[in-house]
Amino acid sequence: MKFIVKLFPEIMMKSKPVRMRFTKMLETNIRNVLKKVDETAKVQRQWDKIMVMVPDDRPDLVEAFGERLACIPGIAHVLQVSVSTFTSVDDIYKQTLAVYKEELAGKTFCVRVKRAGKHDFNSIEVERYVGGGLNQFTDAAGVRLKDPDMTVNLEIDNDNLYLVDKRIEGLGGFPMATQEDVLSLISGGFDSGVSSYQFIKRGSRTHYCFFNLGGDQHEIGVKQVAYHLWQKYGESHKVKFISVPFDPVVQEILERVDNGQMGVVLKRMMMRAAARVAQKMGIQALVTGEAMGQVSSQTLTNLNVIDRCTEQLILRPLIAMDKQDIINLSRQIGTEDFAKSIPEYCGVISQKPTVKAVLSKVEAEEAKFSEDLLDRVIADAEIIDIREIAAQMDTKITETETVDAISAGEIIIDVRAPEEEEKSPLEVDGVEVKAIPFYKLATQFADLDKDKSYLLYCDRGVMSKLQALYLQEQGYTNVKVYRP
Numbered sequence: 265m266k267f268i269v270k271l272f273p274e275i276m277m278k279s280k281p282v283r284m285r286f287t288k289m290l291e292t293n294i295r296n297v298l299k300k301v302d303e304t305a306k307v308q309r310q311w312d313k314i315m316v317m318v319p320d321d322r323p324d325l326v327e328a329f330g331e332r333l334a335c336i337p338g339i340a341h342v343l344q345v346s347v348s349t350f351t352s353v354d355d356i357y358k359q360t361l362a363v364y365k366e367e368l369a370g371k372t373f374c375v376r377v378k379r380a381g382k383h384d385f386n387s388i389e390v391e392r393y394v395g396g397g398l399n400q401f402t403d404a405a406g407v408r409l410k411d412p413d414m415t416v417n418l419e420i421d422n423d424n425l426y427l428v429d430k431r432i433e434g435l436g437g438f439p440m441a442t443q444e445d446v447l448s449l450i451s452g453g454f455d456s457g458v459s460s461y462q463f464i465k466r467g468s469r470t471h472y473c474f475f476n477l478g479g480d481q482h483e484i485g486v487k488q489v490a491y492h493l494w495q496k497y498g499e500s501h502k503v504k505f506i507s508v509p510f511d512p513v514v515q516e517i518l519e520r521v522d523n524g525q526m527g528v529v530l531k532r533m534m535m536r537a538a539a540r541v542a543q544k545m546g547i548q549a550l551v552t553g554e555a556m557g558q559v560s561s562q563t564l565t566n567l568n569v570i571d572r573c574t575e576q577l578i579l580r581p582l583i584a585m586d587k588q589d590i591i592n593l594s595r596q597i598g599t600e601d602f603a604k605s606i607p608e609y610c611g612v613i614s615q616k617p618t619v620k621a622v623l624s625k626v627e628a629e630e631a632k633f634s635e636d637l638l639d640r641v642i643a644d645a646e647i648i649d650i651r652e653i654a655a656q657m658d659t660k661i662t663e664t665e666t667v668d669a670i671s672a673g674e675i676i677i678d679v680r681a682p683e684e685e686e687k688s689p690l691e692v693d694g695v696e697v698k699a700i701p702f703y704k705l706a707t708q709f710a711d712l713d714k715d716k717s718y719l720l721y722c723d724r725g726v727m728s729k730l731q732a733l734y735l736q737e738q739g740y741t742n743v744k745v746y747r748p
């Protein structure tokens with residue numbers, strides 16, 4: 265049994281040296297990936313295809329090899345074939361009959377032949393001869409060239425006959441590492457998983473940069489998404505996962521920046537930090553999952569103001585995609601379930617984000633930051649080899665209970681920003697309410713008695729969930745989210 269790996273058409277159109285380089289790289293990538301399934305994997309490059317051999321005594325490898333090949337960038341499709349030699353067209357027909365006789369019973373069919381090498385017959389003659397024979401000497405329901413129940417695919421390559429058992433669609437794109445590396449800003453939601461995937465598929469080693477605004481649980485969730493993408497589609501090359509602790513930045517934004525500008529300022533801080541990480545790693549471009557108009561603040565005006573904060577190229581592969589198409593793609597690539605369980609934290613810091621950011625105003629807000637803020641968070645960044653995440657793949661993200669009623673003895677912590685809390689104070693008869701804005705909780709929680717029960721409250725239930733997880737990580741066992 266063999267697999268014939270067909271190159272993505274865009275590779276076939278390249279000049280001879282480029283095509284050779286891409287094909288060599290694809291061969292190495294296939295070998296690296298299949299070796300992890302089984303050391304015996306044999307991979308052999310030819311000019312227009314790559315052959316993968318499965319030893320006759322290891323039929324158990326066929327399915328696993330097929331599944332892995334379907335996820336390696338740069339492949340158009342893969343044919344799973346049985347290989348033999350032949351002596352004449354009649355011999356081709358007889359071999360085909362032996363394989364397909366039973367499967368053809370009751371079905372309409374057609375024969376498709378691809379031929380390479382010198383022969384005294386052409387492909388159409390073989391199709392007619394084999395098709396005529398199968399029609400006459402099997403219980404098939406007749407030849408139908410358009411929409412048959414079954415297509416009998418044969419490949420003739422010099423003296424070899426390949427009988428195609430199965431066609432597996434490939435990913436397309438370019439072989440991994442034929443394009444330059446990128447640093448993908450990943451937040452674990454639907455969008456950044458899909459934008460990362462698009463660069464992996466296009467042949468870029470895709471490293472990940474995560475800004476931690478939400479504690480260990482958020483980080484584990486995001487690491488799992490990144491690892492899943494790498495292991496499924498980019499495993500042939502090592503990449504890094506960088507986690508930057510961003511709560512000091514969020515804290516300064518919340519304390520010093522005008523509410524409407526917060527979102528744009530936060531993004532610019534992320535881009536600046538990511539650009540510095542990228543420069544250190546010699547990476548040319550940042551990738552984000554932003555899509556025009558997906559949330560009200562993702563306007564072209566705002567994106568333009570975000571771009572002004574760095575010289576680094578920022579790429580947004582989803583910019584013109586519809587949300588539903590992004591979700592469908594995330595389902596296809598296996599990131600949907602991760603994304604569903606990760607709240608989209610970024611938007612929660614600003615109540616009324618501007619849709620028309622003005623560069624001079626944003627810069628004036630940014631002048632209020634402490635000077636060494638970015639230096640500090642970058643110095644604290646954790647850079648790991650993505651393979652280290654394997655050990656955390658089975659870690660379950662802690663779920664926080666949400667309640668709509670209060671039980672005796674419970675204390676409510678209102679984590680909203682002070683201006684929101686003052687505008688609509690939370691008053692619940694007979695219940696103690698403490699107002700601790702979420703950005704102060706990390707420094708003030710030590711005053712809370714660990715033996716008491718707490719209900720965390722905010723408007724949208726996102727920040728309260730995040731902070732509840734944080735308190736749980738600090739050893740507070742009786743913490744829930746309150747959503748009346």
Ligand SMILES: Nc1ncnc2c1ncn2[C@@H]1O[C@H](COP(=O)(O)OP(=O)(O)OP(=O)(O)O)[C@@H](O)[C@H]1O
Nearest residue numbers: 449450451453454455456474475552553554608610
């Ligand atoms: N905490 C974070 N760490 C790294 N990148 C982030 C973070 N938050 C946002 N980003 C980047 O900014 C992009 C836009 O984020 P935003 O939260 O505005 O939109 P989103 O559509 O909810 O993103 P996603 O679905 O990827 O979470 C994300 O796709 C991601 O590339």
